[in-house]
Amino acid sequence: MNKSLNNILSNKNIMIVDGSMSTVLENLGADLNNELWTAKVLAEQPELVKKVHVNYFKAGADCGITCSYQASIPGLIKNGYSQAEAEELIERSVKIFLEARDEWWEEEGKSLGRSYPICLASVGPYGAYLADGSEYTGDYDINDEGLYDFHRRRMEILYKAGADILMIETQPSLSEALIEADIAEELGADYAISFSCADGRHTSKGELISECARALSKNHQHLCMLGVNCTKPEYVTSLIAELKKGTDLPIVVYPNSGDVYDPTTKTWSASKDEKDFGTYAYEYMKAGASAVGGCCTTVQSHIEKVVKARDKFIDNGMPVAMHN
Template sequence: MTVFDQEKKVLVLDGGFGTTLEDVFHKDISTPLWSAKPIDEDPGLIINTHLAFLRAGADIILTSTYQCAFSTFEKAGYSREDAVRLMRKSVQLAVAAKALYLADRKDVLPHQVKIALSLGPFGATLSPAQEFGGYYPPPYGPGGSKDKGTNALNDDVEEERAIEALKEFHLERLRVFKEDEEAWNAIDFIAFETVPLTREIRAIRRAVATLQSEDPMWSKPYWISAVFPEGRFPEKDDTGQHVEIAKVVKALLEHDKDQIAAYPDGIGINCTSVEFLFPLVQGISKEIIQPTREQVERRPWLVLYPNGGDVYEPTTKSWIPQRNEKSWSDSFGGVVHEVVDAEIWPGIIVGGCCKTRPHDIYELSKIVKHSICKP
């Protein structure tokens, strides 16, 4: 029994934290730390941003740690000790926001407000960022592969070496929080987000399994959400073709050769335009319900938090606005309706990613709580 298993079958996640800092609070966070920059410089801003999403109807808030890693803190001029302190402080700020929200809302119980630890992929620590491309340097990837049109490793030895390197990257960050009892106890979920490569998915599962093997009392549900720019998974094969969604689901759920790989409590998609979402969910759902698939003992939740529709240009670090006939909440709400009606998933977490603001989450929350999940 996990906190995923409860009376509510649809939980609302917050929206785009970093872009809300920029668009709503008009803050310049253009550093390697991105949304983590105010943890040290303006902690009240972090709290207020969390509060804005909670007041908009979010059940879950993500910590401002997406781009946190020792390498990004080093680029921003912080020591390793400061990096540890600030990563843990981000959890404390989420806790403070939760406490303030509960003080104002006597009708909400503490267990109804969840905190998810946000952990981006290795690509989010690179410059330019590579969560939408997955072109990683050695030993995490082939290096220089963008010019060759592939980001995949076809040599089994190199693939295994890359998976282990990525596992250590994610394990190092997990330990920062696991080794602090106060921070760890405050976390309800762990969210691995915007993952562009199947080898990184496998690495994450191994990292979580390592911690689980060390701690028999492990009780943190976790999800892995992949990214599909323009409706396609970033990873390519040796012919330059994007890998099929079946391979992504296989990496998410199937046994990992002879390695111990933790089964995720949730799988899904984030930072992908709503227009691509439904066919992608259909593809994932098809793989989930295949009668011949070797299933483990339980089915995961589905986690969906698309972006606001604008397109990110990593070289200029800017967003290109897109025109949409329907509002983001109406378009996404329709997808959520379809998913709930299909009755394939035991539960769903829905929210927003980049360029979704508290108002978007407010509108989505109304649709979810008053239409899709009405008594």
């Protein structure tokens, strides 16, 4: 297991993941109505990205996910950046996180006795580049060689920039995840894989997540976490149980707030679920999750609730999974 991750899990029992980048950027006044989404803010208003990271540390996050989900080389080039500029922006996503982490650590984190936050470098699926909703289906018109070429250079840049773990997230299918896993293994990079899911048992592509976990847990020595994100919160407890059927690795979960996304209109509608996000987080911990946070439409207040859920979980003496 990654040494930094193991330290947090050993000391804190549950690692707190941060929340949405996009929603908080919009709350800070950023305009995300474009193909590059958060990557445009990374290019034009990097100080806002840095502020988001710091705010999540203040909320209690033990780790954070870089602003690189939508920052692909083809996507940036398509929108007018050169190859060199695209690569610099991807590298910038990690550098901004590291700067935010070190400044917060020196200002308050160290004196508060907090964990030194882990940098999780976001690696989004090919469908995120297409920006057509296919990131939630995995139905692409591209072969495995094309997927390899799409992901390889970006993952190399993120790793060499100083990320602790490559966070291969919002994966709709096992096939794409396996290609990215192979790249991470070639790089010798520690990595985690998180799937988007359609229900309590299946990925967005329709595969059993227990089988995905079983397949990935074999012959992938640098894989340090498996999990789900960008998924309805009511599905996650079941998905944790399914993941545990196929892996002994730590399980990371960071669902959406509960609001419902329409990929056609690219808009969110309010959830009708009355269960509090902190209540969900507590249930995930009881179910065996080792890392919990939030994805789309979650903000600092959601992460504060996750922190309180962890405190309650530990205070109640709940059993904690052992980590190798």
